[in-house]
Amino acid sequence: MINGDRLWNRLLELGTIGKQPSGGITRLSFTKEERAAKEKVASYMKEAGLAVYEDAVGNLIGRKEGKEKDAPAVLVGSHIDSVYNGGMFDGPLGVLAAVEVLQTMSERGVKTKHPIEVVAFTDEEGARFSYGMIGSRGMAGTLSEEELVHQDKHGISLAAAMEEAGLDPSKIGKAARRKGSVKAYVELHIEQGRVLEQANLPVGIVTGIAGLIWAKLTVKGKAEHAGATPMPIRRDPLVAAAQIIQVIEQEAKKTGTTVGTVGQMQVFPGGINIIPERVEFSLDLRDLDAAVRDSVFLSIIER
Structure with missing residues (x-):
């Protein structure tokens, strides 16, 4: 079993970053709030014994090696950026639950054939620039520099925001994973549409993505x-x-x-x-x- 108290406390702690007077969370991409959240999550990853780094588009990654180092990796995670006045668990649950699982595996000496990587995708919501999924598309190799011209309400472009965050927009291609390097992707997510809640069901399995x-x-x-x-x-x-x-x-x-x-x-x-x-x-x-x-x-x- 995982350490439920540890996971819950981390969720609450991360939930203080970007918290609004209304109680919601606002952590827009490439802002000081998102940076603080990344640093907090990175500290959890290190506590879990993961090797931590950010890729060329700002995806935060914590890696646990497998028995076969060159085997394709299993990716687990979600995102930690938010919409305006968003929920505490939307995204962070998937990231922090993945960290908790790997930390529990390490504490119990569980080893896997494949490497496992926890990924906190950057700018998944797209709330700041009305143009999201920068991190996942960067990893998929479908993101181009021409797309980084989108601006926020203050006239700051995605490219400029990335530079301010210490990233080089001209190198986004380096975030792309080579074909065959990823074995699978798994994500735990809260329900957002009340369908399971109304049916009084505790969990559902996604069969398609809209x-x-x-x-x-x-x-x-x-x-x-x-x-x-x-x-x-x-x-x-x-x-x-x-x-x-x-x-x-x-x-x-x-x-x-x-x-x-x-x-x-x-x-x-x-x-x-x-x-x-x-x-x-x-x-x-x-x-x-x-x-x-x-x-x-x-x-x-x-x-």
Whole structure:
């Protein structure tokens, strides 16, 4: 058995980093909060006897060697960055539980054929730059330098943020794992959708991963005075945006498996007495079947 108290205490300790007055956690990628969290997790990895390092995209890795050093590694982990005001266990549970398992194995003298690596993927949530999975895509070898131009709300690019964190954006290719070097990947994660909770089930096994589309939609209208412009002659893009959001809801519900979410919206110029000139909002569209997801996306755009 693992040391449950040790795992619980580490979860609570890590949960103090980035904690907000509301009680939620905000640890955005390449920030001082994420750095502090990485240092804390690295200390746990070292306590567990793991060899600790960060790769070229900032993934934090703790490695336990196997009997066959050159055998492909089994990866176990998750992420420690968060969304704005996120939950304490979303991501960290998968990382710290993996550390605990390896520490217990070492304490009991359990040896494995394959090396095992605990991985805390960097920028998995994508909350800061609205462009996530930097760490996992870097490890998969699908991340390019051209993608690092995405900026946060302060105009700081991903590349600049990486440099500030001590990484070299021009070397992200070095994070890619060669073909055949990974045996398997295992991740423990909390439930986020209440399905198991409503069914009163303690655990579920993932049988598929919902691929996503992230898009930004822009609706243009005409900015005019709110008090002087009659309703029939207005060109209000916010009204149109509201209708489009209803379309997203309708099209996603048709399949029974697709989920569509609008999580960000900006209204320009943003005056209380000004009919908007432009509205921008995000779309997060997901389905287990990429073809179904793409079909829903086209339906939304065409309508």
